[in-house]
Amino acid sequence: MLDVQIIQLPGNEDIPLPVKMSSGASGFDLYAAVSEPVRIEPGKWKLIPTGVALSMPHGLEAQVRPRSGLALKHGLTVLNSPGTIDADYRGEIGIILLNLGEQPYIVKRGDRVAQLVFMQIPDVRLQVVEQLDETSRGTGGFGHTGK
Template identity: 70%
Template sequence: MNNVELRRLPGNEDLSLPKQMSAGAAGFDLTAAVLQPTTIEPGKWRLIPTGISIAMPNGLEAQVRPRSGLALKYGITVLNTPGTIDADYRGEIGVILLNLGEQAFEVQRGERIAQLVFQQVASVKLQEVKVLDDTQRGAGGFGHTGKS
């Protein structure tokens, strides 16, 4: 198990810390640290603060992902999903919420807005070559194998 340190930023003592909402949950719910209700109009996005920062060991990343309930009920998602938080980042975690719904959406202080999922990062060394080996698929992409 990896230990991840979490710091509640000053002025956010009233907010819940990220937590898994069930025993089998992969993600830790993040809450909005907005100072006042913040409206996101349809087709627009806003950076929503969470009031926390983290320190994790090298070899981990944290991914900011949408909450399925907000997506289904209101069309709210995370613009750069999944948003990556690198192991060496120590600033406040922010969530770029995008309103794909038809109505304005109001973000309230303390509302669960996204989830944080931790993943191992593969150790990779890129090696430049002149030619890549061939495969049956080759360069086919973007749905080249059909709809189903």
């Protein structure tokens, strides 16, 4: 079990802290800490504050991901999905919500708008080499298998 510290930023005491909605859930639901309703027109995006900030140990990343219900019912997604929160970031978590639906969407204070999933990040060192090892795939990409 890894410990992640969280603070509720001043003026957001009425906003729930991120919470897993079931015992098997991977993500913690994030809530909108907007001061007034925010209208997101089709094809547009808005930055939605959450009213919380984190302190994570190095080697951990928090990813902001869309909520499947909002995606299915309203066409809402996270623009930079998954959004990355680095271990050394201490500011408020913000969500860039994108409306891919056909109708405007109104975000209200306290709405569940995204989810937060924690991932362990390996300590990687890039090594410059003269040549890469060969594989059967080689440089094939972007649909190279014809499917």
